[in-house]
Amino acid sequence: MTSDAELNSDDADQLLAAADSRRDQGAWLQAAQFYARVVLLRPEAWPLRVQEGHCLKEAGKVEAALDRYRDAERQAPEDADLQLQIGHAHKLLGQRRDAALAYARALALDPGHADAQREARASEAWLAQPPPGGAVSPPADFLPAPTVSAAADATEAPPPAAATPSPPGAAVSVVLDVSDVLDYFNGARTPTGIQRVQIGIVNRAIAEAPPEGLQLSFAAFDPAELNWHPVDGAAFATLCALSASGSDTEDPDWTEARDALREKVAKAPPIAFAPGALLVNLGNSFGFAEYFRALRAVQERDGVRYVPFVHDCVPLIVPEHCLQSMVQDYARWFSALGLHAHGLLCNSENTLRDVTEQMSRLQPGFSLPGHVVRLDADPRSVAALSGDVSMPALRVLRPGERFALFVSTIESRKNHLLVFSAWLQLLRRHGPSRVPRLVCVGKAGWHAEAALNLLQNAPELQRHVVLLSRISDLELDALYERCSFTVYNSHYEGWGLPITEALAHGKVVVTPRHSALTEAGGEAALYFTPQNMPELEALLERVMFDDAFRAEREAVVLDKGRPRSWSAVKDQVFSALQALAALPPQPPEARASLALGQRYLSRRRALTRPDLRYAVADMARHGPGWYPLEEWGVWCRGGLSTLRLALPPEAGGAALRLYLQMHSPPVPLTLNLRCHSQGRPVAQFEVTVEPGQHPTLMLDLPPVDHAGPLDVELDTGDGIDLSRLGAADTRRVGVGLSGFMLCRLDDHAARLNFLEQQNFVATLP
Template sequence: MQDEPAPEPPTPEDIRARADALRDQKRWAEAEAAYREYLAERPRHWQIHVQLGHTRKEQGDPEGALPHYRRAALLAPDDPDPMLQAGHVLRHLGRGGEAAEALGRALALAPESPDLRHVVALLRHRTLPPPEGPALPPPPRPAGKPTQIAFDVTDLLDYLRAARTPTGIQRVQMGILGALLAAPGRPANLLLVGFEGATWRWWHVDEAAFRHVLALARIGGREDDPAWRSAVAALVAPDARPDAPFLAGGTLCSLGNAWGVQEYFRGLRRLRATTPLRYVAFVHDCVPLAMPEHCLDLTVRLYARWFAALSLHADGILANSRATIADFARFAAPLAKPAPAGLVRLAAEAGASPVAASAAADALPAPRPGEEFVLFVATLESRKNHLMVFQAWLSLIRKLGPERVPRLVCVGRPGWRADAALALLAGSPALRRKVTVQSGVSDLALAGLYDRCLFTVYNSYHEGWGLPVSESLAAGKLAVVPAHSGLLEAGAPGAVFFTPQDEPDLVAKLEALLTEPGHRIALEARIDRAAARRDWPDAAREVLEALANPAEATAPPQPLPLGRHLAMGWRGEGRPSPDMAWAERVRDGLAWWWQEEWGVWTRDGIATLTLPASLPAGTLLRVVLELRGPPRPLALRLRARGARAEAWRGLTLQAGETLRCVLQAEAGPGGLAVDLDSGDGVPLGDRFKRVVGVGLLGVMLCREDDLAARLGALERAEG
């Protein structure tokens, strides 16, 4: 009987295929053994050294993965992947300095990689050189005309990521910026920028992509439309775009809601440290301060912090009405001398083709073609008080009969605290037959609705301006509005005013317009359509005029109040305060996390506090720090920098320990700075996977000879 031939030994390719199959099945230990068997035959195959590192990492041994990634890097010095993998593992291990070095080497090999640029930016706080030398004052604000005008569109891009149909402030931004970018004589130095709070990076927004998205938003459509999603994806991609090319002496202007942007003012301070520029913010209203009960609690708190910080950061303010300017001055008065304010009235553009607008309106579910209706354009939220309008409509139905009451078409997204209004609508069959609520209506279709409606109604507890009122009057249609705030200015060209929150007066005004056509026609004839209709180019010119001719700053930058304890926590105050502004202002550089109720964590590496003081150089100062230990013991180094950098001091904080530390130094040209070096920090164990250093609960700066302040700090320390 003939012996069967012995089976051929597996080739290296067979072994690798088996290892890859085991890896795909997540049988990590077996895959590791197979990869090692392969490398015994092909020891210079660097990609398999990377795979071997992955098997160790997936088995819970990230430290054991590092030698394999480093071996792969030696074998493939021109490929970024081994250093990228090593950097990820080092970040996981909390070795931020080594991670930053590894990822920096990877980026040097692939400088165009958006993913690598992003991850390296996240670790910039470990690659920057430590601060040295005396505490310096911030660079002076520029004088004269701006060398460049940059518009920050961060919040608008955030909105467009999630929605297609603009509302309120987004419509204002898109109208002004669209007009500026399309103007034949536009300034040559105009720039669009965005801010990414996670990496503290200002990036250059592509103008062509921005204009394309604005055009698509104007015509409306589905938010899941592939063309729309593709256009937005091409626009909102900061990692794929270069840094914003700011020029010294320029002006940065935010036309939108910067109060919701993470770490915004710290990003602005960081930008100003290298590029002196002015900052101007558009204040659309002060509703979260004037009417906090009609806003989300988070909105009130964010807005209050932003508003407080304006007192230390803004060189100028733009506002849409005299009422808003008065509100701004009233709420800013306790903070500091208000920044100069310029008036930019909002536009009510009437440039849509009547035929196209009518066709777009006819395509809506309601009203039916030829049906009479009254229009109410506003987000469904408690501040717009749809409930009162619905109750008024129900009163009209009962008084006049349903056949004499037209349909009420409400255009707007459901928003905050609209439950009562929607519950009334849902519970009343008579109301449901006469009221329609719809969102996602394009500007084109909205123009058609204005043209066809009998008149409009706009109810609100408080407004900065009231764009739907201007749009209604510009279309020649009466607007029924309460007589208060910015609505008095928006409605000045011919609105019908009723007593605010007076339902009987509203019903009476509505009944007269519905039952007396001659009365309505006579009032329509008195509308000053020219005054109401202001194209967006008009508003855009006013914006440019205000930015190109700034009021010169007369007061020096404010110093930190001496001798007063400054709590670093975000304690949920709904009113802006100087302490709130300074808690934001004193955090410098990149090595800080966001503020929390109790205080703020530093990151790994060196975090810096800047404490500006207007004192003669050499004045002896004392700073008292209230510190909190992270979840594990931490070795901390601290030093003060005033007239010079003092020697580092060391202390160890136990897990969760709170203590007070006193540092002394002579005042420098900019007051005092404090550096806190937490080394590689410790994992916090939260859902954000943060690595933290020391926590800061509070700080107090005083003259060394201020015995009252020192006694106050001692009493605070004793409870």
């Protein structure tokens, strides 16, 4: 028997011995209890979480065992043996397809693993089984589209080349999208956090051979042409090296290298993606309009699978500390993320939890395969520069001067106000001769007025705080080497790269205990309660004035805060991508269908929270026949534009009504509407759209098969050349669309609800 006192012990070694003993005796549930207790005391000991799962499995509690394996997977996503155990658990539960996926991941992680080879071969046929349905009840506005049956019309086009996962051993084409870095370099030279991450990973990928079975290339997105162009790796590496060596954006060497690469990318032909390629965006793509529309085209044509690196969900969690335009861009991007991504890379467990939680708010139970790639990499690419006083940023410091370092954009989220206030109190309490100066590295950002006003209105603080911006990586490296300790404050973080940078230089870090900062700092950082200024002051006093304490903490940093190399981070990225390549792809239209009776707006909306209705409406714009979304709606291009409507099951066998809210062109135009379902004609209409009317058209449609989308072709002939009408706009447009709604013809409530909001001027039988 197990006593409460024995189980509640805080002696991890004693508990582990008890767990092993009971496991050897076959007392499985008792052993599981002890392993669980050890993990509480040693959260990093994921192998013991696996042992707990083994014991639960032996006791017949397979579902609980699978939960423990999944917990361990969050810490060790690249462990092949763990994937094998996950596969075994799924197999015992009769979940054959999930078991096959886990075995395929295990083999992708370790191609020489004999057990993984055997299980992957034995379970390969299970991958063809459709995923089980009915497990989750999604909201009415986001219903999963059905799988096309084998009895579908034999004349249908074959599926794209990547309709099955990459088989074990097959070469995987990986295209790293570096658009974010190149776009940043158009207006700046010294990279910030997310650009640093991309540069660290991509540069090592350029310098080192890719792993066996992986073909690597680089690309940049062209928002004007909605495609991707190849990027020369060597030229990109040269530009990154120049970005680290200086901060002058007018330096001829810099501008020549940047402009030459930009021109080379622009002149290169669009990329022809290999079937089933992984398009990996290591930075941010939410600032690029129409990115997902371009992505859908290559997903349909080439079976491309999109893998973004999500660095944080800050605009959703603390929007008050972000520019409104950033919140809106991010909300629109996140609305569509789950419909387009094949899997995710995240920089911390905290970010992965945030993404999962935010997605579950859009659709309960929905998630994507995610791999955590910690950013605990040594940022240094050159030797320490402790004696180079010629660097401009160091001239503000006196020789041998003690100072603290705070590296961050000066913005409200980083809460410089709290740190400045604490420094001011310490100055008044101890005097300027004892308190070291605070060097802040980072440009002024948004909502920083409160901190800067305090700095301006407190002369003693102003004399003791140094603001630096546009400094080179070489100068930053020197500042880290010379500082006494560092401070990093924030209301919320996805990782906290300056913490990693400070630890890499052996420096003590003072930071709040929340979000991913505890992952970045681990056991090496010093933490205070968020927003608790007395606690921050007390901690700063110890670090400033207690030399023995600071030396003791520096020893902890050297022992617990040692970073790994960017090569190791890069290798983990590629390992995660190979695991994701083994998963079967799912095209966007297979993940969502329209909700009957739901009005969808076809315009660029000012979202402050993600909204699946926005993503579903945007997905309906199929093919190249559309201009970008505007605030009022969207123009069709002259010629043929297609609205592709994914139908929910309840649409099958029922007569339907489609409402199209149109925006009239400046001159009369004949609009031909042709509706198709799985290549078969359903209905055809013709109407003349007059200027200024902006009609809502009603199209009554016969029953169609819900197993395929309903394509509505809007044919406007040659369209209208706006420039010939005296407008500065040179586009050739057809009609405009501002919204649509599809419902069953017999759904009088939905029709009435829509009619109450509209004025109709055209009805098509």
